Amino acid sequence: MGPEHFSHLHDLAAPTARQRSATPTAAQRPDPGLLRLMQVLDHVPVLLLGHRGEVLARNALLPEVLGRPLEPGSSFVRYIFQDPVARERIVNWADFASATVATMRREIARRPYDNRLVALMGELRASDEDVARWWDDHTVRDYASVTKRVEHPTAGPMSFNIEIVCAPHEPDQRLIVYTAEPDSPTARLLPILASWNAAVSP
Numbered sequence: 001m002g003p004e005h006f007s008h009l010h011d012l013a014a015p016t017a018r019q020r021s022a023t024p025t026a027a028q029r030p031d032p033g034l035l036r037l038m039q040v041l042d043h044v045p046v047l048l049l050g051h052r053g054e055v056l057a058r059n060a061l062l063p064e065v066l067g068r069p070l071e072p073g074s075s076f077v078r079y080i081f082q083d084p085v086a087r088e089r090i091v092n093w094a095d096f097a098s099a100t101v102a103t104m105r106r107e108i109a110r111r112p113y114d115n116r117l118v119a120l121m122g123e124l125r126a127s128d129e130d131v132a133r134w135w136d137d138h139t140v141r142d143y144a145s146v147t148k149r150v151e152h153p154t155a156g157p158m159s160f161n162i163e164i165v166c167a168p169h170e171p172d173q174r175l176i177v178y179t180a181e182p183d184s185p186t187a188r189l190l191p192i193l194a195s196w197n198a199a200v201s202p
Helices: 003-012 013-022 030-041 059-064 076-081 085-089 093-110 113-125 129-136 185-200
Strands: 048-049 055-058 149-150 156-167 171-179
Touching: 013 055, 013 085, 030 048, 030 055, 030 156, 030 171, 048 059, 055 185, 059 085, 059 149, 059 185, 076 085, 076 093, 076 129, 093 129, 113 129
Parallel strands: none
Antiparallel strands: 048 055, 048 171, 149 156, 156 171
16 A cells, blocks of 8 residues: 555545545635746646646646647546547557546545535546446555656657646645656657647737
8 A cells, every 4th residue: 555545545534634625716826936937837747726626827848748739727637537649649648648547536525525626527427437437446656756748740759747836835736747758759740839839820
C-alpha cells in the first residue's frame, strides 16, 4: 500500500475536514505565483488546473501540442474523455486517462460534498465504459507524473515528462509542466511549434 492509499484512507476517515474543504462553491482563482512561474516556462507547454480538473490558465504552447484551445474555465477532464482529439493525439491515452480517473477518485474522497465534482464523475462513469471500469477498480492516486506521448499531425511524435508543481498556500491548484529531455527531438520541435503559434496569433 503506497502513501497515496494511506492519505486516501485518512480522507475517508475525516468527514469534518472533508466537509469544510468541499463547502466553498466560489470559482477558483489562479494563484499569482504559479502564473508567474508559467510565464517563465513559456518555452514548454504548461497548464494550471483546479481541483475539479478545470483549466485555470495555460500558455500558448499547450493548445499547439494538444490540439484544442483549452481556455480557462474549460474542463481538462472532459477533454481527456469526451474529445476525440485527445484519444488521437495522446498515444498512451489509456495510461493517462486511467491516472486521471484515479486522481478524481482521490479528489472526491477529499470533497464528497462537492456536487459539481460528483456529478461530473457520475456523468463520465455512465457514458464511458473505460471510466466506469477504472473507477470500479478502486485505484486512488495523488497527482503523479505520467509520461505523455503525443502524435502531432504536422510535427510528428513528441514525448514529454509531466512534472507537477504545487504552491504550499494553494494546495488545490497544480501547475502541470510538459518537460522534454535537452536536445531531444521533442525539445527541438517545441521552438518550431512556438513559431507557428506566433505566426497565426494576431
